[in-house]
Amino acid sequence: MSEPSFRRDWITKPIFGFAKRALPSLSATEREAIEAGDVWWDGELFSGHPDWAKLLAFAPAKLSAEEQAFLDGPVETLCHMLDDWRITWELRDLPPEAWDFLKRHKFFAMIIPKAYGGLGFSAYAHSQVIRKLSTRSLPGSVTAMVPNSLGPGELLLQFGTKEQQDYWLPRLAEAKEIPCFALTSPEAGSDAAAMVDSGVVTRGVWQGREVLGIKLNWHKRYITLAPVATVIGLAFKLYDPDRLIGEREEIGITLALVPANLPGVEIGRRHLPALQMFQNGPTFGRDVFIPLDHVIGGVAQAGKGWTMLMSALAAGRGISLPSTSAAGAAFAAHVTGAYARIREQFHVPIGRFQAIQERLGRMAATAYLLDAARRFTCAGIDAGHKPAVVTAIVKAQATERLRVVANDAMDVHGGKGVQEGPLNYLGSLYRSVPIGITVEGANIVTRSLIQFGQGAIRSHPYLLKEMAALEDPDRARGLEEFDRAFWAHMGHSFANALRAWAHAWSGGVFARAPAAGKTRRYYRRLSRYAAAFALSVDVALLTLGGALKRQEMVSARFGDILSELYLLSAVLKRWDEEGRQRADLPLVAWCMEEGFATIEARLDAILRNFPNRPIAWLLRFLLLPFGLARRGARDRLTQACAKILLAPSATRDRLTVGIFHGGGEEGLARLERAFALTVDTQPLRDRLRNAGVRDIDAARAQRVITDAEAKELRATADAVAAAIAVDDFSPEELAPRQAADAAPLQWTERARQTQSVAGGGA
Numbered sequence: 001m002s003e004p005s006f007r008r009d010w011i012t013k014p015i016f017g018f019a020k021r022a023l024p025s026l027s028a029t030e031r032e033a034i035e036a037g038d039v040w041w042d043g044e045l046f047s048g049h050p051d052w053a054k055l056l057a058f059a060p061a062k063l064s065a066e067e068q069a070f071l072d073g074p075v076e077t078l079c080h081m082l083d084d085w086r087i088t089w090e091l092r093d094l095p096p097e098a099w100d101f102l103k104r105h106k107f108f109a110m111i112i113p114k115a116y117g118g119l120g121f122s123a124y125a126h127s128q129v130i131r132k133l134s135t136r137s138l139p140g141s142v143t144a145m146v147p148n149s150l151g152p153g154e155l156l157l158q159f160g161t162k163e164q165q166d167y168w169l170p171r172l173a174e175a176k177e178i179p180c181f182a183l184t185s186p187e188a189g190s191d192a193a194a195m196v197d198s199g200v201v202t203r204g205v206w207q208g209r210e211v212l213g214i215k216l217n218w219h220k221r222y223i224t225l226a227p228v229a230t231v232i233g234l235a236f237k238l239y240d241p242d243r244l245i246g247e248r249e250e251i252g253i254t255l256a257l258v259p260a261n262l263p264g265v266e267i268g269r270r271h272l273p274a275l276q277m278f279q280n281g282p283t284f285g286r287d288v289f290i291p292l293d294h295v296i297g298g299v300a301q302a303g304k305g306w307t308m309l310m311s312a313l314a315a316g317r318g319i320s321l322p323s324t325s326a327a328g329a330a331f332a333a334h335v336t337g338a339y340a341r342i343r344e345q346f347h348v349p350i351g352r353f354q355a356i357q358e359r360l361g362r363m364a365a366t367a368y369l370l371d372a373a374r375r376f377t378c379a380g381i382d383a384g385h386k387p388a389v390v391t392a393i394v395k396a397q398a399t400e401r402l403r404v405v406a407n408d409a410m411d412v413h414g415g416k417g418v419q420e421g422p423l424n425y426l427g428s429l430y431r432s433v434p435i436g437i438t439v440e441g442a443n444i445v446t447r448s449l450i451q452f453g454q455g456a457i458r459s460h461p462y463l464l465k466e467m468a469a470l471e472d473p474d475r476a477r478g479l480e481e482f483d484r485a486f487w488a489h490m491g492h493s494f495a496n497a498l499r500a501w502a503h504a505w506s507g508g509v510f511a512r513a514p515a516a517g518k519t520r521r522y523y524r525r526l527s528r529y530a531a532a533f534a535l536s537v538d539v540a541l542l543t544l545g546g547a548l549k550r551q552e553m554v555s556a557r558f559g560d561i562l563s564e565l566y567l568l569s570a571v572l573k574r575w576d577e578e579g580r581q582r583a584d585l586p587l588v589a590w591c592m593e594e595g596f597a598t599i600e601a602r603l604d605a606i607l608r609n610f611p612n613r614p615i616a617w618l619l620r621f622l623l624l625p626f627g628l629a630r631r632g633a634r635d636r637l638t639q640a641c642a643k644i645l646l647a648p649s650a651t652r653d654r655l656t657v658g659i660f661h662g663g664g665e666e667g668l669a670r671l672e673r674a675f676a677l678t679v680d681t682q683p684l685r686d687r688l689r690n691a692g693v694r695d696i697d698a699a700r701a702q703r704v705i706t707d708a709e710a711k712e713l714r715a716t717a718d719a720v721a722a723a724i725a726v727d728d729f730s731p732e733e734l735a736p737r738q739a740a741d742a743a744p745l746q747w748t749e750r751a752r753q754t755q756s757v758a759g760g761g762a
Contacts (some may be wrong), residue, residue, distance in 0.1 A: 004599055005460060005483070007361050007483065007487070007591045008479065008480070009484040010484050012479065012482065012483040012486060013069075013479060014197045014202055015486065016470070016478075016479050016482050016483075016486075018366075018676070019466070019470055019482075020470050032306045032307040032310055033306075033310045033388075033450075033454060034454055034457050034458050034464075035274075035307070035310075035458075036307065036310030036311045036313070036314045036383055036386075036387075036388050037310070037311065037314030037315070037385075037387060037388030037391075038314075038386050038387060038460075039384035039387065039458060039459050040380050040385040040390055041376075041380065041387070041390060041566065041569060042387060042389045042390050042393075042455060042458075042459040042562070042566065043461065043564045045530055045533070045534075045562060045566060045569070046433075046455065046459040046460050046461065046533075046534060046562075047455075047493075047530075047534065048491075048495075048496040048499065048500070048530050048531045048533065048534025049463055049495075049496070049499065049512070049527070049530070049531065049534075050526070050527065050530050050569070052512065052513060052514045052516075052523050052527075052534075053514060054455065055569060055572070055573055056514055056516075056573065056576055057379075058379060058383070058573070059379060059383065060375070060379055060438040060573075060577045061122075061123075061127075061375050061376075061378045061382060062124065063122075063124065063125055063128065063497070064122070064125070066123035066362050067122065067124075067290045068156075070119070070121075070125070070127065070129070072100070072127055073123075074105040074107075074514075075129055075132050075133065076132075076542050077101070077488040078098065078101055078102070078105075078107070078133065078140065079132060079133065079136040079137075079140075079660045080085070080663060081095065081097060081098050081101060082094070082095075082098060082133075082136050082137035082139075082140040083095075083422075084137045084138070084139070084423040084428050084661040084667075085134070085136075085421065085424075087139050087140075087277050088139075088275060088276075088277050088428070091277070093139075093277055093278050093279070094139060094140060094143060094277075094278075095417070098140065100114070102143065102144060103174075104175075105177035105413065106118060106173060106174075106175070107129070107144040107146075107732070108147040108148070108153075108172065108173075108175050108179075108444070109128065109148075109153075109172060109173035109174075109175075110125070110143070111126065111148045111153055111154060111171055112146075112147045112156075112157070112172060112173045113159070113169075114155055116165065116166075116170050116173055116539060117169070117170045117174055118169070118172075118173040120376075121275075122160075122382045123315070123318075123319050123378045123381040124375070124379065124382055125275055125377040126319055126320075126323075127320075127322075127323040127374060127378050127415075128146055128317050128323075129142070129144065130319070130320055130324055130327070131323050131326065131327040131374075131658045131659065132327070132659060133660075134324040134327045134328065134333040134662050135144075135327050135330075135659040135660045136301070136418070136600075136660040137327070137428075138276050138278070138428055138429070138432045139276055139277045139278040139323075141241065142276070142278040143225070143242055143278050143279070143368055145194070145320045146180070146181075146224045146225055146320075147172070147178075147179055147225070148320070149316045149319070149320045149440075150178065150181060150309070150312050150313050150316050150317075151170050151179050151233055152168065152172065152181060152187035152231060152233040152257060153169070153179065154310060154312045154316060155181075155233060155255060155296050155309075155312055156168055156169055156172075156296060158168070158308070158311060158312060159296055159297040159301055159308050160296055160686075161293075161294070161297060161409075161425045164257075164293075164296065164297075164298075167740050168231075168257065170611035171724070175573055176230075177230045177231045178225060178228055178229050178230050178231070178235065179225065179229060179230075179231050179232075179233060180223050180224060180231075180232055180283075181223070181232075181233040181235075182218065182220035182223045182226065182232050182235065182283055183220070183235045184220060184221060184222045184223070184235065185218070185219055185220050185221065185548035186219060186221060187198055189442070190441070190442060190445045190560040192253065192306060193253075193306075195235070195236070195237060195253070196237075196240075197217065197218035197219065197234070197235070197236040197237065198216070198217055198218075198236055198237050198239060199214040199216045199217075199218065199236045199237070199238045199239070199254065199256070199659070200214065200239050200240075200242045200247055201213075201214055201216050201239070201240040201241075201242070201292075202215050202289075203239070204241075204672045205289070205293045206289065206290075209421065210728065211291045211292075212245070212255065212291070212292050213289055213290055213291040213292055213294075214289070214290055214291075214292065214294075214295070214482070215258075215287055215289050215479075216234065216236060216258065216264075216285050216287075216288040216289070216290065217285055217286055217287065217288070218234060218236055218283070218284065218285040219282070219285075219299070220234075220282050220283050220284075221281075221282040222271060222273075222280065222282075222283060222439075223280065223281060223282065223283055223715070224279065224280045225278075225280075226267050226279070226281045226282065226283045227267055227268050227269065227279045227280070228267075228279050229260050229267060229271050229283075230259070230260050230261070231257055231258065231259055231260060232257070232258040232259075232260055232267075232283060233255060233256075233257060233258075233296070234255065234256050234257075234285075234308065235253060235254075235255055235305055236253070236254060236256070237250075237251075237252065237253055237433060238251040238252065238253075238254040238302055238425065239253070241252065241435070245292070245299055245302065246302075248303075251300075251302050251303040252303035252304070252305070252306075253298045253303065253304075253305035253306045253309075254295060254301075254302045254303055254304075254305045255295070255297075255301070255305040255308055255309070255669065256290060256294045256295045256296060257290075257294050257566045258288060258290055258294065259283070259290075260289070260727055262288050263288070264285055264286045264288040264289075265283070265284075265285050265288055266283060266284040266285070267281070267287075268463070269281050270733040271439060273435055273610040274431045274435055274481075275431055275435055276428070276431065276432050276435065289407060296369075296440060301677040305460050308622065308657070310388065311386065313388075313391075313440065313441075314387065314388035314391060314549065315385075315386045315394060316322075317391040317394075317395045317440050317441070318364040318378070318380075318381060318387070318391030318394050318395065319381065320388065321375075321395050321398065321399055321436050321440055322370070322373065322374050322377065322394045322395055322398040322399075322752075323374055323437070323599050324397055324436060325370060325398035325399050325401070325402040325436055326370035326371045326373070326374040326400045326590055327659055328365070328405070328406065328424065328429050328432075328433075328654055328657070329366050329367040329370050329371075329402050330367045330370075330371060330656045330658075330659050331361070331400065331403045331429065331656070331659050332363060332367075332405050332406060332408070332409040332429060333360075333363040333364050333366075333367040333405065334407070334645070334652075334655070334659065335409070335426065335668065336359075336360065336363060336412050336413065336645065337351070337360055337363075337364070337642075337645025337646055338645075338671050338674075339412065339413055339416070339671065339723075339724075340356050340360060340412055340645070340646060340670070341646045341647070341679070342674045342675055342678045342720045342724070342762075343416075343669070343680055343720075343724055343725055347694070349646075351646045352413070353643070353647075354635070354639070356412055356642075357638065357639050357642035357643075358635075358638055358642075359409075359411060359412055359635075359639070359642075360381065360407040360408075360592065360642035361406050361633075361638035361639060361640070361641035361642040362404070362405075362408060362590075362638070362641075362644070363408050363409065363485060363645070364587060364590075364642065364644050364645050364655060365558070365586075365590035365591050365594070365605070365633075365641050365642045366404065366405050366585050367405070367419075367430035367635060367655050367656075368571070368574070368584070368587040368591065368655060368713050369401075369567055369570070369591045369755040370397075370398050370401060371400070371574070371655075372398070372567075372570040372571045372574035373394050373398065373462035373557050373566070373567050374394070374398070374568040375570070375574060375577075376569070376570040376573050376574070377390060377391065377394050377570075382670045386679070387483075388449075388454065389451065389454055389459050390456065390459055390515040390566060390640040391564065392446050392451055392454065393451050393559075393563045393566050393567075394566075395440060395441065395446065395490055395641065395704075396446040396447055396451065396563070397442070397563050397567060398436075399433070399436035399437045399443060400437060400443055401614035402433055403435065403437065404561045406429055406433050407425055407430075409429075409430070410426065412731070413426055413744065414724060415726065416429065417429055417722060419726035419727060420727070421639055421726065421727025421728075421729070422666060422667065422727060423666070423667035423670070423725060423726060423727050424667060424726070425662075425667040425668040426669060433615070447556045447559050447560070448552040448553070448555055448559070449552065449555065449557045450559075450564055451556075451558075451559030451560075451562060451563060452555045452556070452558040452559035453549065453555050453559075455559070455562055456537060456541065456558070458549075460537070461486055461489075461492060462485050462486075462489035462492065462543065463489075465481065465485040466482055466485045466486060466489065468481070469481035469482035469485060470482060483491060485706045489538075492538075492540040494532075495534065495536050496531050496534045496671040497622065497712070499531040499532035499535075500528070500535045500622055500623055501534045501622045502609070503524075503527065503531055504528065504531075504532065504622060504624065504625055505625055505655070505701060507523040507737045508525050508526075508528035508631075508704050509524060510524075511523070511524040511525075511527035511528055512524075512527055513527065516572070516580075517580055518580075518582070518585055518609065519572055519575060519576075519580075519585075519588060521683050522568070522572060522588075522592045523572065525592070526565065526569065526572075528566075529561070529565060529596070530565055531598045532603060532623040533561050533562065533565065533603075534651050535619075535622070535623070536558075536606065536619060536623065537558060537617060538602065539619060540554070540606075540610075541559070543611075543612050543615055544611065544612075545610075551687045552604055554609060554610075555610070557602040557605050557606050558602075558606065560598065560599075561598075561599050561601045561602050561603065564595045564598050564602075565599070567591075567595065568595045571588055571591045571592070572588070575588050576630035578654065581650070581651065581654070583649065583650065583651045584654065585653050586637060586641050586644070587635055587641055587651070588637065588656075589633070590633045590641050591633055592635050593630065593633040593634075594633050595630050596630040597628075597630040597631055597632040599630075600624065600628045600629065600630050601628065602626060603623060603651060604624060604628055607619055607620050607623075607624070607732070636753060646669065647679060648676075648679060668718070668722075670722045670723040670725075671723045673719050673722075674716070674719040674720045674722065674723035674724075675710075675723075677715060677716040677719045677720075678716055678719075680712075680721065681712050681716045682714055684705055684712065684713055686710050686712070687699075687704060688704060688707065691704045696710050696713050696714060697710070738754070
């Protein structure tokens with residue numbers, strides 16, 4: 001220990017001893033999850049004093065010319081090759097020509113560097129590809145997405161030996177190998193440590209030679225691409241009972257590459273997730289032998305599988321599913337706005353009804369927010385960050401908010417959205433929502449345990465340092481480090497307490513904010529809430545200690561506040577990047593008002609349920625002295641957002657940039673055509689309404705409109721009728737066996753005879 005210190009020896013030392021006893025135990029998987037990735041904008045939010053200049057100076061996500069050409073060329077072509085109804089109802093798979101196209105154009109190699117034959121795309125380019133594909137066909141999007149997400153490619157890039165990278169990456173890039181990654185098993189869903197899939201170090205024969213290797217046994221399920229994979233990335237627990245590779249018998253979770261054609265490997269059977277026809281299924285392995293050099297990273301990485309997975313997931317979780325969800329929200333807002341404009345009831349477009357506008361406004365603003373978060377997160381990843389907490393937030397929030405948007409879209413479409421068939425452009429999106437919510441960390445777990453539970457330790461400016469000091473086996477050194485971190489923490493908390501109190505009582509008018517025009521007040525309010533969040537977190541950690549880990553509902557509410565702070569930061573960043581468009585301000589304002597209301601509501605719930613009541617009263621005095629001041633967006637603001645979706649504009653285009661707009665005579669193309677004609681002919685319909693005439697022929701006869709204008713109105717009416725039409729099918733198309741039983745009688749005739757017999761019997 002260094003020279004004597006009164007503070008350290010007489011004040012810090014007792015605190016150190018108490019904290020050491022109170023420190024919650026962390027499982028190995030929890031520790032590895034916390035240590036994965038790095039800290040980015042989440043660190044600024046946890047500081048309680050975010051640097052907004054740093055936010056605005058951060059480079060926006062951009063595409064290279066090559067990436068844009070790929071989107072305009074192969075991606076657009078692939079979209080036209082994918083017919084979602086044919087994939088779902090007839091083929092139960094992508095068409096063979098689409099599989100071939102995906103392979104030839106290296107869709108499976110977007111993340112693989114060019115040095116290995118891949119495309120070497122940025123995270124943003126990867127996200128843009130998924131954005132467009134997912135608005136055309138979810139099975140097509142997932143098929144392209146998975147090899148570029150958590151799987152053999154990403155793991156080999158981060159942890160593979162040079163020999164493994166040189167052999168496997170070119171084969172993956174050229175689609176000579178189709179990968180899948182097998183993690184989830186019947187026993188282990190969210191708790192990976194519960195897996196019973198095992199590997200035992202032993203000797204066996206490989207390609208005619210006896211080598212040291214691993215005998216594997218596994219049962220995995222929900223594995224995307226497993227039915228068609230040629231190589232399986234496998235997570236299992238490795239055991240070395242004879243200590244052939246080290247001194248430990250239980251080595252831990254390990255990752256390896258398993259060729260799917262080995263004896264004992266079973267693949268091919270399929271699951272049917274929410275009627276989405278991407279390749280997904282179980283895989284089994286019985287006494288499958290692989291050499292040790294199939295362990296990803298070699299023997300040196302044996303037992304480090306969970307760390308590897310968390311590191312790979314730290315970035316990847318923020319790309320694929322958030323991109324799909326943001327695209328789904330934009331698509332749903334786009335088509336629902338168009339439908340609400342062309343669909344009339346009671347002789348007016350349904351988009352004029354406030355009940356519909358309430359849904360449209362929420363959809364428009366949510367689409368704006370989710371795409372802002374997607375872009376901001378991709379920019380962070382492309383800058384070299386692996387923000388594990390941020391990506392967990394974005395994944396959970398994007399997929400959860402898509403559920404709300406999808407429900408709103410279905411409510412507005414009514415029967416049009418319910419009737420399945422080639423003309424239904426919404427049903428597949430609606431059915432697919434639970435998939436994103438469930439995978440890559442179920443949202444119910446992410447919200448309750450990860451967003452804040454991991455973030456409080458990983459993103460806090462001092463807590464991780466304090467925990468490291470408490471766990472230091474050298475007690476004297478640990479006390480020294482703890483003394484420095486603890487008192488810095490106390491000074492930080494005191495400053496946040498003053499800041500939070502001052503901002504709460506002044507409404508944040510003196511909070512730090514950039515010269516951001518109409519949005520400056522939003523930065524100030526965010527500064528206020530960031531300070532309140534940071535202070536309440538510190539108080540909760542101090543008073544609850546290890547018990548906070550078990551207070552999942554409290555943790556979830558803290559996670560909600562952190563999520564809102566991040567998402568609203570992204571909204572302000574987007575508005576600034578897009579040139580501070582005045583027409584977009586209703587969307588920005590709606591996001592802010594709803595977000596502020598959520599933050600205050602969650603903070604209020606935390607204080608109402610805080611176990612230490614005197615502390616809760618003190619915090620309420622400091623943070624919410626006037627109660628809940630923010631009540632959410634006003635009706636006029638919601639209506640302003642709704643109107644953006646009901647007419648063409650630059651703002652509407654910005655909301656939906658990058659999605660697929662359809663072609664031919666499919667349902668989406670019909671809707672686009674009807675919307676354009678409806679908007680173009682609106683002055684003619686207004687003229688008829690003002691003249692008190694509804695019939696086109698009568699209006700022409702009365703010379704309210706010309707013959708040419710009458711033709712335009714009829715074309716519009718025909719286009720609208722085609723757009724709102726739904727599919728119907730013959731009995732033979734839906735149920736051939738039932739149709740055969742009914743022949744030669746028609747169903748109606750058979751029903752009539754049945755009623756007659758029933759009546760006679762009575």
